[in-house]
Amino acid sequence: MIGADEDSVKDHSGLLSRLMGSSTTCQAMEGVIKEGAKVMAADMSPEVMDAAIVAGSQKIEHLEIAGYGTARTYAENLGLTEAANLLQQTLDEEYQADQILTGLAVSVINERAEAGVSSNSY
Ligand SMILES: [Fe+2]
Numbered sequence: 001m002i003g004a005d006e007d008s009v010k011d012h013s014g015l016l017s018r019l020m021g022s023s024t025t026c027q028a029m030e031g032v033i034k035e036g037a038k039v040m041a042a043d044m045s046p047e048v049m050d051a052a053i054v055a056g057s058q059k060i061e062h063l064e065i066a067g068y069g070t071a072r073t074y075a076e077n078l079g080l081t082e083a084a085n086l087l088q089q090t091l092d093e094e095y096q097a098d099q100i101l102t103g104l105a106v107s108v109i110n111e112r113a114e115a116g117v118s119s120n121s122y
Pocket of ligand 1 (some may be wrong): 060061064094097
């Protein structure tokens with residue numbers, strides 16, 4: 001859509017990729033995923049685990065929001081309207097996912113986690 005082929009992508013790999021050691025893997029996302037795996041392997045009540053999984057999932061959503069928001073703005077600045085619109089659509093979905101997770105956390109999951117911690121620690 002933006003006129004890039006495989007060779008041009010290789011020739012003009014992004015500044016961030018070069019700064020991060022020529023990797024296209026997001027090290028921040030890798031870290032959040034590793035953190036999530038560590039949390040899920042920990043010994044805790046199912047209620048606290050649910051709250052921890054929601055919190056970890058929201059970290060992922062926030063990273064995605066940062067990435068898609070930046071990419072959308074770059075696309076806008078470069079006049080890539082169609083790409084910007086698609087990136088905005090994805091950004092909206094990420095915000096929506098974050099809001100759903102917040103709704104779950106504040107409506108029930110955090111209260112259950114608090115109750116779970118109380119019943120297990122006394
Ligand atoms: Fe997401």
